[in-house]
Amino acid sequence: MKSVVRKLLAHSAIRFGMSVLGLLILLAALAPWLGTVDPAAMDSANINTQAGVAGQFTLLDGTSLAHTFWMGSDNFGRDIYSRVLYGTRVSLLVGLLTAVVALLAGGLLGMLAGYFRTLDMVLMRFMDGLMAIPAILLAIALVAAMGAKLWTVIVAIAIPEIPRVTRLVRSLVLTLREEPFVEAAKALATPTPVILLRHILPNAMAPLIVQGTFIAASAVLTEAILSFLGLGLPADIPTWGNIMAEGRVQFTQYPGNVLFPALFLVPTVLAINLLGDGLRDVLDPKFAKRSAG
Amino acid sequence: MQRLLALVPVLFTVAVIVFLILRLTPGDPAAVIAGNNATNEDIDRIREQLGLTRPLLTQFMIWLGNVVQGDLGYSFYLNKPVTELIAQRIEPTLSLAAGTMLLAVLVAVPLGTLAAWRMGGWLDRILSGFAVAGFSVPVFVIGYVLIYVFAIELQWLPVQGYRRLFGASSQGLGAWAYQLVLPWCSLATIYVALIARVTRASVSEALTEDYIRTARAKGITEQMVLLRHALANAAVPIVTVVGIGIALLIGGVVVTETVYAIPGLGSLTVDAVLNRDFPVIQGVVLFFSLLYVLINLLVDLSYLWLDPRIRY
Numbered sequence: 210m211k212s213v214v215r216k217l218l219a220h221s222a223i224r225f226g227m228s229v230l231g232l233l234i235l236l237a238a239l240a241p242w243l244g245t246v247d248p249a250a251m252d253s254a255n256i257n258t259q260a261g262v263a264g265q266f267t268l269l270d271g272t273s274l275a276h277t278f279w280m281g282s283d284n285f286g287r288d289i290y291s292r293v294l295y296g297t298r299v300s301l302l303v304g305l306l307t308a309v310v311a312l313l314a315g316g317l318l319g320m321l322a323g324y325f326r327t328l329d330m331v332l333m334r335f336m337d338g339l340m341a342i343p344a345i346l347l348a349i350a351l352v353a354a355m356g357a358k359l360w361t362v363i364v365a366i367a368i369p370e371i372p373r374v375t376r377l378v379r380s381l382v383l384t385l386r387e388e389p390f391v392e393a394a395k396a397l398a399t400p401t402p403v404i405l406l407r408h409i410l411p412n413a414m415a416p417l418i419v420q421g422t423f424i425a426a427s428a429v430l431t432e433a434i435l436s437f438l439g440l441g442l443p444a445d446i447p448t449w450g451n452i453m454a455e456g457r458v459q460f461t462q463y464p465g466n467v468l469f470p471a472l473f474l475v476p477t478v479l480a481i482n483l484l485g486d487g488l489r490d491v492l493d494p495k496f497a498k499r500s501a502g
Numbered sequence: 503m504q505r506l507l508a509l510v511p512v513l514f515t516v517a518v519i520v521f522l523i524l525r526l527t528p529g530d531p532a533a534v535i536a537g538n539n540a541t542n543e544d545i546d547r548i549r550e551q552l553g554l555t556r557p558l559l560t561q562f563m564i565w566l567g568n569v570v571q572g573d574l575g576y577s578f579y580l581n582k583p584v585t586e587l588i589a590q591r592i593e594p595t596l597s598l599a600a601g602t603m604l605l606a607v608l609v610a611v612p613l614g615t616l617a618a619w620r621m622g623g624w625l626d627r628i629l630s631g632f633a634v635a636g637f638s639v640p641v642f643v644i645g646y647v648l649i650y651v652f653a654i655e656l657q658w659l660p661v662q663g664y665r666r667l668f669g670a671s672s673q674g675l676g677a678w679a680y681q682l683v684l685p686w687c688s689l690a691t692i693y694v695a696l697i698a699r700v701t702r703a704s705v706s707e708a709l710t711e712d713y714i715r716t717a718r719a720k721g722i723t724e725q726m727v728l729l730r731h732a733l734a735n736a737a738v739p740i741v742t743v744v745g746i747g748i749a750l751l752i753g754g755v756v757v758t759e760t761v762y763a764i765p766g767l768g769s770l771t772v773d774a775v776l777n778r779d780f781p782v783i784q785g786v787v788l789f790f791s792l793l794y795v796l797i798n799l800l801v802d803l804s805y806l807w808l809d810p811r812i813r814y
Contacts, residue, residue, distance in 0.1 A: 338515020342791045345753030346771070350787050353775040354526040430640050434757055437642050438772050453642070461661070464650050471643040479638035486634070 216491050223491070226484030229476055237297040245291035246276055248447045258282040260289075260465050280469040283452075284459055292447040293470050299448040300429050300477065303363055307428035308421040310367040315374025316417065320405050322375060323382025333379070336372035344369035348431060352440050362441055366431045370424045377420055381413040415492040422485035426478050433474055449474045505802055509795055516791045517569060520784050521562050527780075535780050537579040544578055574788065575781035577774075584785035587770060594664050595766035597678065599755050601686045606693035607744065613694075614701025614740075615733055619724075621706055629698055636695025641754045645688040645761035652684060659684050662763040685762045689754045693747055700743040704736035711735070737808045745801030752790050 217223050236243070252267045258281050266276035266288065280289035322332045339347070351365035385391060386409070394404050435441035436450025437457070444451055449470040456466025527534050532549040540548075549555060553564045568575070574584035617626040653661040660681055665671075667678040708714065709732050717731045718724075759768035767786055774782035805812045 334511055335515055337512050338519055341512050341516050341795050342519065342787060343749040343752040343794055345756060346787050346790055349756070349771060349775055350520070350523050350783050351526070353778065353780070353783055354523050356527075426638070430638075433640055434642070434753075437640070438757065438760055438775075440772070440775050457646075460646060460649070461654055464646070464654075467643075467646050468650075471640075471646075475639050475643065478640075479635060482634055482638050 213491075217487070220487040220491055222483040223487035226480040226482075226487060229480035230484065233297055233301060233473075233477055233480075236294055237301055240291075240294040240298065243294060245294050246274070246288050248287065248292040248295040249445050251285045251287050252282070255282045255288075257284055257459075257463055260469075281463065281465050283455060283463075283466050285455075289452065289466060289469055292452050293449065293473055296447040296449045296452060296470065297473065297477075299359075299442065299446060300432060300450075300474070303359075303366070303432045303448075304425040304429040304481065306363045307367045307370070307432075308425040310363060311370040311374055311424050312417055312421045314367070315371045316378050316410075316413075318371065319375040319378025320382055320409065323379040324386065324401065324405060324409075329379070332375070336375050339369065340372045342369070345431065345434060348435060349438070349440055352435060357435075357440060357442055359442065359446070362432060362435065363428075366428050366435070367424075370427070374417075374420060374424075377416060378413060381416065382409055385409045385412055419485060419489045419493050422481060422488055426481035426485060429474070429478050429481065505799060509799060512795060513792065516788065516795075517566055518562070520787050520791075521565055523787075524780050524784060525558075534778070535575070535578075537577075537777065537779050540578045569788065574785035577779050577782050579774075579777045579779040580782070584781050587782060588767065588785060588789055591765060591767045591770045593666065593668060593766075594764045595755055595759070595768060597667060597682060598685055598689065598758060598764060598766060599751055601679075601682055602689040602693060602751065602754075603744070605686050606690040606697055609690065610694040610697035611701050611733070611740065614698040615705050615728055617698070617702045618705035618709060618732070619728060626702070629702065633695045633699040636692050639691070641688055641692060641757050642761050644691050645685070645758060648684050648688050649761075662761075664762070664764040664766075685758050685764065688761070689751070689758045692754065693751060696747050696750065697740065697743055701736065701740050704739040705732050708732045708735040734808075738805055738812075741801055741804055741808060745798045748794050748797050752794065 246266050247268060250268050254267060255264065258264065260279065260281040262277070262281070264276060265273050267273045276288065280293060282288050318332060322329045347369045348365045351368060352362060355361040355365065391404060391408055394408050432441060432448060433450035433453070436448050437454045439454055441450055442448055444455060452470045453467045456463065460467050524531060524534065530545075532545045532552070532554050533540070535548050535552070536545045553561050572585060574588070576583050577587060580587060613625070613629055617623075617629045620626060649661055652659045663681060665673050665677045665681045667675065672678070714727060714731055717727050755766070756768035756771055758764070759766045760772055763769075767790070770782060771786045773779070774786065
């Protein structure tokens with residue numbers, strides 16, 4: 210166990226990814242104490258303030274406080290810096306929960322398909338169909354059908370990811386079920402759920418964690434894309450995507466409203482992707498070789 | 503033929519999924535399909551037409567029967583059949599997608615090949631850095647940065663819009679391409695990252711083969727070694743990733759059309775979602791999925807030509 214941690218920390222991509230993510234989690238957690246105001250508050254006296262200007266911000270209840278507009282304000286007089294910091298919370302949450310939902314659903318379905326051959330045929334045909342629909346379009350259609358709330362957006366982004374997880378887990382189960390330790394467990398009349406959870410799942414963990422990391426990275430991007438298209442979370446929940454979506458209207462005069470959130474979004478996705486690459490190198494060397502070749 | 507038949511269950515499943523997505527919305531499906539602008543008569547007519555009072559399976563069969571005959575339904579919001587809407591919007595989307603693909607392949611394959619040739623060299627390192635970065639930047643951010651630099655600051659290229667290539671309002675090939683340079687470049691970035699990475703891996707593997715050593719020993723030029731021997735044998739994975747990347751490209755098209763205000767299928771989709779115009783959403787999803795599946799069929803068939811060892 211100790212050696213795994215040491216190996217992980219010896220990998221520069223993992224160190225970089227973890228540091229950036231750690232910093233972001235810190236920013237998200239400490240957002241209220243970092244010189245921010247209510248991200249949804251609109252101050253009509255501060256419409257389209259330039260970045261870096263120090264001034265007064267009047268909250269909804271009328272209290273006025275000294276405030277520096279580090280990233281300027283938007284056309285509703287909302288502080289971009291506050292919105293971006295609070296947006297970090299939503300973006301990280303969407304990334305994490307999407308990965309969890311996709312791994313749980315895909316993991317369960319993959320184990321069922323891999324272990325119960327009768328289910329396999331039907332389930333995998335369904336997965337083939339899901340994979341034939343371009344991921345973003347499927348997410349768009351799902352959001353359109355379910356409405357844009359936090360959990361619907363997460364589910365809509367997770368569903369297109371499920372077939373890949375299912376395939377991965379299924380192929381792992383198909384290999385693992387032939388292993389002697391599984392046959393031994395079967396010979397001892399171990400109940401099937403116990404075999405799946407105690408004997409097969411732990412051996413499938415490493416590739417799942419790697420896959421989950423990549424799903425989280427793509428979920429953060431997809432959420433931003435959905436929000437950017439105006440199909441994601443409503444504007445009272447600030448996310449990097451919907452800050453950019455609202456900044457889009459006056460991009461030519463005030464490019465900062467699009468570019469500042471991007472300065473957070475891009476390093477975040479990059480950090481998660483690098484973390485995933487690193488985890489793959491360390492935890493799942495077989496997979497790393499396979500995908501490189 | 504067998505490959506073609508294998509598509510039937512996939513497309514059938516796609517149809518089932520697209521049909522069921524609409525049923526996720528709460529409320530009367532007829533009212534949902536009719537949209538916000540419809541009258542009560544419209545809603546009754548839809549209910550009658552689609553047999554919405556009958557069991558779900560019958561409804562699906564009626565709907566599927568229409569789809570197979572090329573009837574994707576009717577948009578009450580835009581007062582037009584969905585197939586007609588798609589036909590109107592297809593030119594900008596195909597222009598954007600095909601141009602992007604061509605540009606990406608022309609850039610990525612040579613770069614990937616050179617990176618594999620001098621593995622660990624400066625080009626290789628830049629490219630692998632770019633490959634990770636390319637997957638981390640959303641296409642709309644690239645789009646806006648390019649607009650900011652080339653259209654606003656330098657004023658070399660137009661900010662937004664689309665000029666038709668065909669039809670009465672066409673201003674010719676030059677105007678069409680000039681307007682599309684920035685969208686092509688924005689969308690090509692992620693695609694270049696994807697293709698270059700696979701090209702590098704595939705060519706570098708081919709370069710370790712014995713026939714490369716033989717070719718070099720024969721004294722043929724290094725260019726010929728790379729082109730005729732390494733790249734030709736590395737072609738199958740490259741073509742595969744181009745095919746798989748179509749899904750990514752379609753997603754990117756939707757976003758790029760929004761950034762550059764291009765009136766294609768992507769903006770049709772976004773508008774349809776905003777207006778809750780479900781027949782259009784279903785139609786576009788079906789259309790794009792069919793396109794994706796067909797292109798990957800072509801990719802599969804191209805293996806026969808690229809690698810004569812493969813037989814179906």
